[in-house]
Amino acid sequence: MTTIADIRIPDSALAREATELVQDSASALIFDHSRRVFLFGSLQGRRRGLDFDPELLYVGAMFHDLGLTERYRDATQRFEIDGADEARKFLHAHGIGDDRAELVWTAIALHTTPEIPARMAPEIALVTAGVELDVLGIGYHDISAAARDAVVAAHPRPDFKNRILSAFTDGIAHRPASTFGNVKADVLERFSPGYGRPNFVDVIEGSDWPE
DSSP states (O other), X not given: OOEETTEEOOOSHHHHHHHHHHHHHSOHHHHHHHHHHHHHHHHHHHHHTOOOOHHHHHHHHHHTTGGGSTTTOOSSSOHHHHHHHHHHHHHHHTTXXXXXXXXXXXXXXXXXXXXXXXXXXXXXXXXXXXXXXXXXXXXXXXXXXXXXXXXXXXXXXXXXXXXHHXXXXXXHTTOGGGXXXXXXXXXXXXXXXXXXXXXXXXXXXXXXXXX
């Protein structure tokens, strides 16, 4: 069993198959990021004293960006839903019940939504916490430098800021309408030529209602 920063990587058959699926379908960038999300989420869970299921957190972390990959991204829906749907299908295929599968679905579907996941089940909260730490640096100083260094040594992040922004752009530029009301609109506004950011007020004022 692999241990990184005093966090054990789940080694069940389900976890191993999740690892293989993501390795086979995602780039090294996404794979390493997803493993860091699990590790940072677990460290935050330990720091917060949360009782969470490491296996469910692992699947949530590993599948959370699957919707950015060519194999799993849909033509129109939000990329978060792509990954959430695949995770639920994967868990059901491995005999995981609806309640536990829905936890993982929700964790992935909400991982780009600020604040709300933190008020929900630990597995949901900690997928978002891992993403926020690795991508946005939120909670960076919650984790010791030694733990951060151990995670990054195991799963390096060379030029990560630029490369993950490029991966976001590639994964959603073909479905710009899916970014309405969420943070990925910022990505397309910066990196996708010709993208016109929809405005919530304009949608209300331009609806078919007369007043």
